[in-house]
Amino acid sequence: MIPSKFTYHKASSVQEAIALVQEHGDEAKYMSGGHSLLPMMKLRFATPEHIIDISKIDGLSYIKEEDGLLKIGALTTQTEMEYSDLIRDKYPIFSDTIKLTADPSVRNVGTIGGNIAHGDAANDQPAVMLARRATIIAEGVDGQKTIPIDEFFHGFYMTALEPSDVLTEIQVPQAKKGSGGAYHKVERKVGDYATAGVAVHVELDDDGICQEIGIGLTNVSAVPMRLERGEELLRGKQITEDLIAQVGTMASEDCEPTSDLRGSEAYKRSIVNTITQRMIRLAMERAQH
Ligand code: FAD
Numbered sequence: 001m002i003p004s005k006f007t008y009h010k011a012s013s014v015q016e017a018i019a020l021v022q023e024h025g026d027e028a029k030y031m032s033g034g035h036s037l038l039p040m041m042k043l044r045f046a047t048p049e050h051i052i053d054i055s056k057i058d059g060l061s062y063i064k065e066e067d068g069l070l071k072i073g074a075l076t077t078q079t080e081m082e083y084s085d086l087i088r089d090k091y092p093i094f095s096d097t098i099k100l101t102a103d104p105s106v107r108n109v110g111t112i113g114g115n116i117a118h119g120d121a122a123n124d125q126p127a128v129m130l131a132r133r134a135t136i137i138a139e140g141v142d143g144q145k146t147i148p149i150d151e152f153f154h155g156f157y158m159t160a161l162e163p164s165d166v167l168t169e170i171q172v173p174q175a176k177k178g179s180g181g182a183y184h185k186v187e188r189k190v191g192d193y194a195t196a197g198v199a200v201h202v203e204l205d206d207d208g209i210c211q212e213i214g215i216g217l218t219n220v221s222a223v224p225m226r227l228e229r230g231e232e233l234l235r236g237k238q239i240t241e242d243l244i245a246q247v248g249t250m251a252s253e254d255c256e257p258t259s260d261l262r263g264s265e266a267y268k269r270s271i272v273n274t275i276t277q278r279m280i281r282l283a284m285e286r287a288q289h
Contacts, residue, residue: 074113180286
């Protein structure tokens with residue numbers, strides 16, 4: 001299908017982008033890579049009258065460690081993350097995720113900021129950001145906002161961002177000794193959205209006790225979800241096979257999948273159970289090396 005008619009604007013700074021959205025109000029929408037927005041427009045699920053292209057704003061594409069944080073500029077493409085030595089060496093949870101996201105042509109253009117700002121529980125990064133306890137940085141009419149990831153996803157395609165907010169940076173705590181993470185999703189074919197996916201980040205002390213854990217689930221709820229009950233069970237304990245099995249069961253119970261072309265509700269609950277267990281084991285293995 002062809003999108004409805006719109007006027008194209010190109011912003012060369014965050015301030016210019018914000019001013020354009022203020023000028024055009026509810027009818028305006030930001031576009032980074034356009035690989036989520038344009039398909040929605042072609043299906044007429046979104047019909048913005050003004051597209052504000054922010055993809056060429058300077059200074060929003062970077063991956064760096066600073067002040068104890070990994071900082072990723074919102075316009076960093078998924079391919080840039082895939083080929084980052086820093087990500088590959090120290091943050092394998094992101095490498096796992098990006099390799100399973102769409103295909104290279106989408107990853108070349110789709111940005112990390114757009115993947116999160118879209119507010120789609122089917123996208124892969126939201127679950128990872130929940131597991132990694134990310135912080136979202138945005139610029140709005142009243143200046144900079146800092147939004148903890150647990151307060152970011154509000155509903156189906158709804159986030160804490162105001163229409164004029166530009167997501168500028170994603171921050172996650174820097175990888176430390178004894179920490180490890182992993183992501184996997186089951187997909188019908190290469191490049192498909194997840195039938196179900198699970199992200200796990202774990203931090204173990206020298207005695208192997210779980211100091212911190214994050215578990216995020218992909219595409220098994222309307223809003224990207226954290227498996228808080230499972231995290232609580234493991235925190236402060238030596239993670240045993242018995243506990244891992246219990247958390248797998250909790251994941252299958254607490255998620256809220258619906259039956260669709262990707263599989264029945266029961267099938268999705270079953271694979272969430274299996275992948276949760278596998279990702280906890282893999283995250284622990286990585287934390288121990
Ligand atoms: P855009 O499409 O430009 O924007 C998406 C939304 O976010 C829009 O509402 C826009 O207004 C808003 N937005 C964008 N950037 C900002 C910002 N900086 N500040 C505020 N708001 C902003 N994703 C997956 O995770 N897993 C997959 O398996 C997957 N498969 C795909 C398969 C296909 C065929 C396609 C076309 C896409 C697929 N995607 C998948 C989505 C892809 O990763 C998107 O590119 C990405 O999710 C969105 O990034 P974008 O830069 O293209 O955002």
